[in-house]
Amino acid sequence: MDPSPHPLSQFVLKMHSRCDLACDHCYVFEHADQSWRGRPVVISDELLDLTARRIAEHARTHRLDTVHVVLHGGEPLLAGRNRLRRAAQNLSTALSGVSALDLRIHTNGVTLDEQYCELFAEYDIKVGVSLDGDRAANDLHRRYRNGRSSHTRVLRAIELLSGPRYRHLFAGLLCTVDLRNDPVTVYDALAELAPPRIDFLLPHATWDEPPPRPDASATPYGDWLLRVHDRWTAAGRPMGVRVLDSVLRTLRGASSLTESLGLAPVELAVIETDGALEQADSLKTAYDGAPGTGLHVAVNSLDEMAAHPGVTARQQGLDGLCETCRNCSVVRSCGGGLYAHRYRSEGGTGEFMNPSVYCADLKQLITGIRDREDRRTPMPHLPLDDVHLAEIAAGFGGADAVDRLARHELTVNRELLAAVWHESPHDETGTAAWETLAVLDTEAPESVDAVLAHPYLRPWAQRVLRGDREAGPIAMRGVAELAAAALLRSGQAGGVTVPTHLGVLRLPTLGALVVDGATQAQVTSVSDESFHVRVEGREHTVGLKSAADPAWWARHRFELPGWAVALEDTDPWRDAHGYPVRDRLSAAAVESWHRDLAAAWEWIRRELPDYAPGLAAGLSVVTPLRESTAGADISSAARDAFGAVGIARPGTPQTLACLLVHEFQHVKLGAVLDVADLYDPTCERLFYAPWRPDPRPLEGLLQGTYAHIAVVDYWRARRRTAPGAEARDAEVRFARWREQTAEAVDTLIGSGALTDLGMRFVTAMGETVANRLTEPVDADALLSARRTAADHKVRAAGLD
Known part of the structure; x- marks a missing residue:
């Protein structure tokens, strides 16, 4: 620590x-x-x-x-x-x-009016409003001093924020839980207002002043929130619910969205x-x-x-919690609960080294959501319902839609791993590792899922299944690496013997240990913070997040607001993006990446908010690529590495933001194509693509068109935010790409090779682009954009 x-x-x-x-x-x-x-x-x-x-x-x-x-x-x-x-x-x-x-x-919204909203629009001030549900629920607490209801005035404020003029300022609603209110009625009343997010807060209480618990129920607040969860899920999770999203994120190993859950400082x-x-x-x-x-x-x-x-x-993370919390199975999601809720007076001084007064409720909520998620099964044939498919087809896709794709991709990875095991010769080391993995899959499935969701599992598995000359050694080494990483993530006691390669012990999702000429290593779990590695008589004690041992190359993982992302510079299978990858980064390079990713992510959240939730849910890895000697921007998404993109660090965070949303479009569409037939695969025709000098097959045109929806929106945002001449350039690019992307949509629709589902999908893409075509653009910029587009088409025709 x-x-x-x-x-x-x-x-x-x-x-x-x-x-x-x-x-x-x-x-x-x-x-x-x-x-x-x-x-x-x-x-x-x-x-x-x-x-x-x-x-x-x-x-x-x-x-x-x-x-x-x-x-x-x-x-x-x-x-x-x-x-x-x-x-x-x-x-x-x-x-x-x-x-x-x-x-x-x-x-509280009671005096909010258009003049305040104009001020907030001028300075881009986001507005959150307190509301406890319908009138009956709200009036239990939120009244004027004379007892008069505030409900009507608050609804008037929310109506103002929900209109098209100020909708971009609306941050969401905050609701304090009261057990006297029916949770479904409260949720429905809030959801009917279509807020971008709802915050449900537990009423502040301590061990000295505990919260009311009618009928002596041990977990009434957890049960109340679980009923909200079930209603929210049945409705398709139409907006963010911070406490529920935080539980779901922490169960996946990501960061919480609230200080009342998780271990983030x-x-x-x-x-x-x-x-x-x-x-x-x-x-x-x-x-x-x-x-x-x-x-x-x-x-x-x-x-x-x-x-x-x-x-x-x-x-202090775990170190700042009492022993009861540290030994709890859900501590990484709960984090001990809100600090204030741990208070119990002792001798007149404050004492916070206790579990939360809501301890049982939080455990009920977390385990209840975990069990419900485990029971959720993919829909037959397509893991996306019509609502989520429409979200993604429009070019976006919220957290739940992308999460469904991620869960399907995890299923594919599991099937590939099973195929590797059944089709490869087993040695003693591989068999023991497989047995460890099988036990962990029962006792610590979240840890196994976290490792098997690693984007570069599939490139490894595909090479094994192609029957490469070294397929047998690669297969058993990979199984042992996966088992060791899952064991270490679980925090359970045990050990795994792992073959090494080229002097490196690889632990997917965690990092790598340089072991020089050793051919295998014995990995022993000590705790969920450290482990031992014995190599030819030498022993390393390694902290998972520590750089104290220079032989340990810890994975660089950044907890940004609402997004957990790792820089991958140790995995040998990361070389899947069609460009040379960077070797292990220096500390200075890591810090530069961290700074630029944080700034790019903040820019995406602020300027491209429709893309942010899906990206945070589905993009977990950025692999640094070598920079171009010509200074060109380089980025790539590998078709078979869901959750990762490769990028050579560009010159500005804004350009990095563009590359991130652009490449994640490819990641999303690749996952959709894994589960849905959008076009006839026998189509062999090539088509003009406005962003390429060479004609493209139908899937290539589909991928490029989908990715360019994000490019259009990037330049749309840049023309609004860039200074001076940069804004002029952005307007030209916005004008060009919206027209050429619309042209590409028309080409796809006219190809005659789309399935019925593909036609629906591409039509939705076209509707998003058509909305951009209605926005006014400076006449000179439009003329310049059309000249550039025409020149490109002439040059492409000359190469055909």
Whole structure:
């Protein structure tokens, strides 16, 4: 565990310390901490200026790619438009050229109007709104001081945010669970409003003040959320539900989307209206003064805040949990629950080394979702229903649609592994490894799935099944490598003998160990953090995430907001992209990749939000390729490596964003083609492709056309965001690619070789492109684009 504090990247800025509602479950006003009473009602302009400078200073020092700020309260709208504008302006100015700014506001919505929305549109401030369900559910808590309902006014605010003018600002709804409300009724009321995301929050409680549990039920909150899960799933998971998505992600080994689940470090600070630097507001439920640090934005740096014991205590992962939590089977999903919910007073001092007061509920929720996911089976013939297929055909595809493709690809990998085993000669080492893998598949299936979903399993299996000269040794070595990696991921005790190759012990999804001339190694699991490797009398003790042993090449894995991605520079089967791959990266190169991936991902989330959920669900590996000596951008998606793309690191994060979404289009479509017949495979004709000098077979044209939907949208976004001459160039490219992609769609439809399903699929592609054709473009840019397109067609005809 790295003992140094993590830099802070998330800030809650208190704009106003009072509220126009009197919600009786509010942790700010109604719980143990009452510090709000002595604070200024509104934050001053001077503190806003200073806070922006402090945040920018911290971001510059730590080279943060993105800073996340939530304007909060009390009720932040009570601060008024002028003060909110000043906050947004100061933050935008201070962070310009330093970090991207993700600016949000959380409001009860009762005073939200068009003037506020215009201000939020000007500064791209995303808006989250609190609503607890239908009127009856909402009125249990969210009322004015005179008892009057707030429901009608909140619905008016949501209607405003849901309209086409401000829809891009709508971040979602926040709902606090109340067991008196029927979960299905609450979910249906919220879902009817079509929010982009719903947050269900457990009511803040501690062991001193436990939550109500009617009928003495041990898991009423877990059961309540499971009923929401079932309703959400039956409806096709039409929007994100943060707590449920977080459980699903952590069960797959990815990062959580909320601080209340998972083991990721918390990197949050609160700036109060008097400039006090505090910990998370949820701590107000523990005891009076619990969030306090004694620090102040006018006196202390944010580095000092990051080093505060109360902050670092929430950055220790497993080491920061009590023994009960550390030994729990679902700890990697639960993460001990929300820090404040672990509080139990001892001798008048705060004590957080306990399980969550919702421990049983969280375990019920996590195991319930896990068991339901295990029982979900692919649909006959096609693992996508009509809704999900339509999402992907349009060029996008949400997390659930892509997850269905991923689960099918995992099934294919399992079938290929079984074929390798049955068709290859077995040796003693391979047999023992296979038996270990079989046992783990029963006792720790998530660990086996995580390894078998590795994108480069299929290239290895296909080479074995092609009967290459070394197929036998490759087969048994690969089985042993997979078994050892699954064993280490499971944390179970045991050992696997693994043949090595060219002086390297390969552990898929984990990394590689340099063993020089040894031909095999004995891998022994010690814990879920480290393992032993014995090689010809030498023994290595290796930390899975540690670079302490120079012989251990740990996989580079980055936890970005909402996306976990690995740089793959150790797997020998990564050479599947048609271009030379980079050798093991230097620490400086890894840091450059990390920085650029984070910035590219933030750009995708902000400018191409329709592509982000699917990419996060399905793209887990980026393989660095060697850069072109001519300076050209290089990227590739291997048809048989679902979940991976190969990219030579380009010059800017924006270009990297383009390459990521472009190549992931190929990944998605490749998976669709694994399960659906979209065209007649006997078609041998070649077709003009506007992006290639040579004519293409039908599948090649289909792949290129689908990928260029994302290219069109990339240039659509760039013309809006790029400076000066770059914006002009982007407009020309947008004009060119939308017309030529529309032409390619027409070519596909007119080919006569599409199946009925293929015709539906390509027609949906065409509808997305047609929507782009309606957008106005500068006449000169359009003329330039058409000249370039015509020149390309003439040159391509000359080569034909």
